[in-house]
Amino acid sequence: MVDRILLFITAGCLGTLLMKMHLPIPYMLGGMAIAILYKTFAKSNVTKWPRKFRDMALMVAGYGIGVNFTTDAWNNFLEELLGISVATAIAIAVSIVIAIITAKIAREDLKSCVVGMLPGGITMSLLMAEEDKTVNPNVVVVMQLIRLFGVIISVPFLTIWLLDAKVINTSLASVPHEGFHWAVFIPLTILGRFVAVKLHLPTPVLLGSILSTTIFNIFVGNVQPVPGFLMAPAQVSIGLFMGMMLDTKRIAMTKNILPFAIGGTALLIVISIGVAYVLADLYGFSLVTAFLAMAPGGIAEMALAGLSMGENVAIILAYQLVRVVAINMFVPPALAIFFKDKQGIR
Helix, strand or coil: CHHHHHHHHHHHHHHHHHHHCCCCCHHHHHHHHHHHHHHHHCCCCCCCCCHHHHHHHHHHHHHHHHCCCCHHHHHHHHHCHHHHHHHHHHHHHHHHHHHHHHHHHHCCCHHHHHHHHCCCCHHHHHHHHHHCCCCCHHHHHHHHHHHHHHHHHHHHHHHHHCCCCCCCCCCCCCCCCCCECHHHHHHHHHHHHHHHHHCCCCCHHHHHHHHHHHHHHHHCCCECCCCHHHHHHHHHHHHHHHHHCCCHHHHHHCHHHHHHHHHHHHHHHHHHHHHHHHHHHHHCCCHHHHHHHHCCCCHHHHHHHHHHHCCCHHHHHHHHHHHHHHHHHHHHHHHHHHCCCCCCCC
């Protein structure tokens, strides 16, 4: 327990330093960096960050994201549904092409590569890696983590250095402070998580919190943004959990796919920038918002990056959410049909 407390404090200190440097999602990056360094070089029995801490952090982050989704944002979502659908299809298609190339050249199992390269479906991918005996879990975990880490680290920096974005807020949502007190997030997120689990939604802790907050915000009344003294520790906890997922043994066992995982992630990011230019021109929102909406990262990470830059979080959330839902709903049955007569590697 003492090691975990020291980890948390150290990650928080690094996050504060990164915040002073005006970097996006500083506390999450701080948590990831400290966890990776600790797991790689320190001799300790602590190899994982408790899931319950991560889940509580996701509830805070989900609330912080959900308060930005208003009635106007919902109307915009409906108007842009075609663009969202096409953008989602492009992201999934490109990831499948990368997986096919990886499997062919690296001589790895195709199904494992497809699951490992899916842009945004990490929860489903890791679950399949554990439960599907035709999938190589090492390939899936390594490819997903490289994609996620690569996007979380590179995309925020690219938006600043390439797209000239500015970090204006490192922890609070850019919404009015009037409305229901932020403490309403406690019953809202607990209820949202419960319902999402019962409905078997993907990433239920995060999505349940986002959806319950969004519904309350639209139909009951505006809620205050989550305060920084809660959002910062939440980001640290999420970062520590993700950083602890890195396993050097798995990387060593799958070193033949590393160049393809890294190159594939870079290609996904480049294509995301290209699609973002089209979306920004078509719908009129900023290029930074469009890029964060298209980036093949996680909902929480890209939305929190948008919060720190004062971008349109509702747009980012809509695109990321549709992609995750589409991947979780349609990809598993499609894989089952396509690979029904094929044997994978375990």
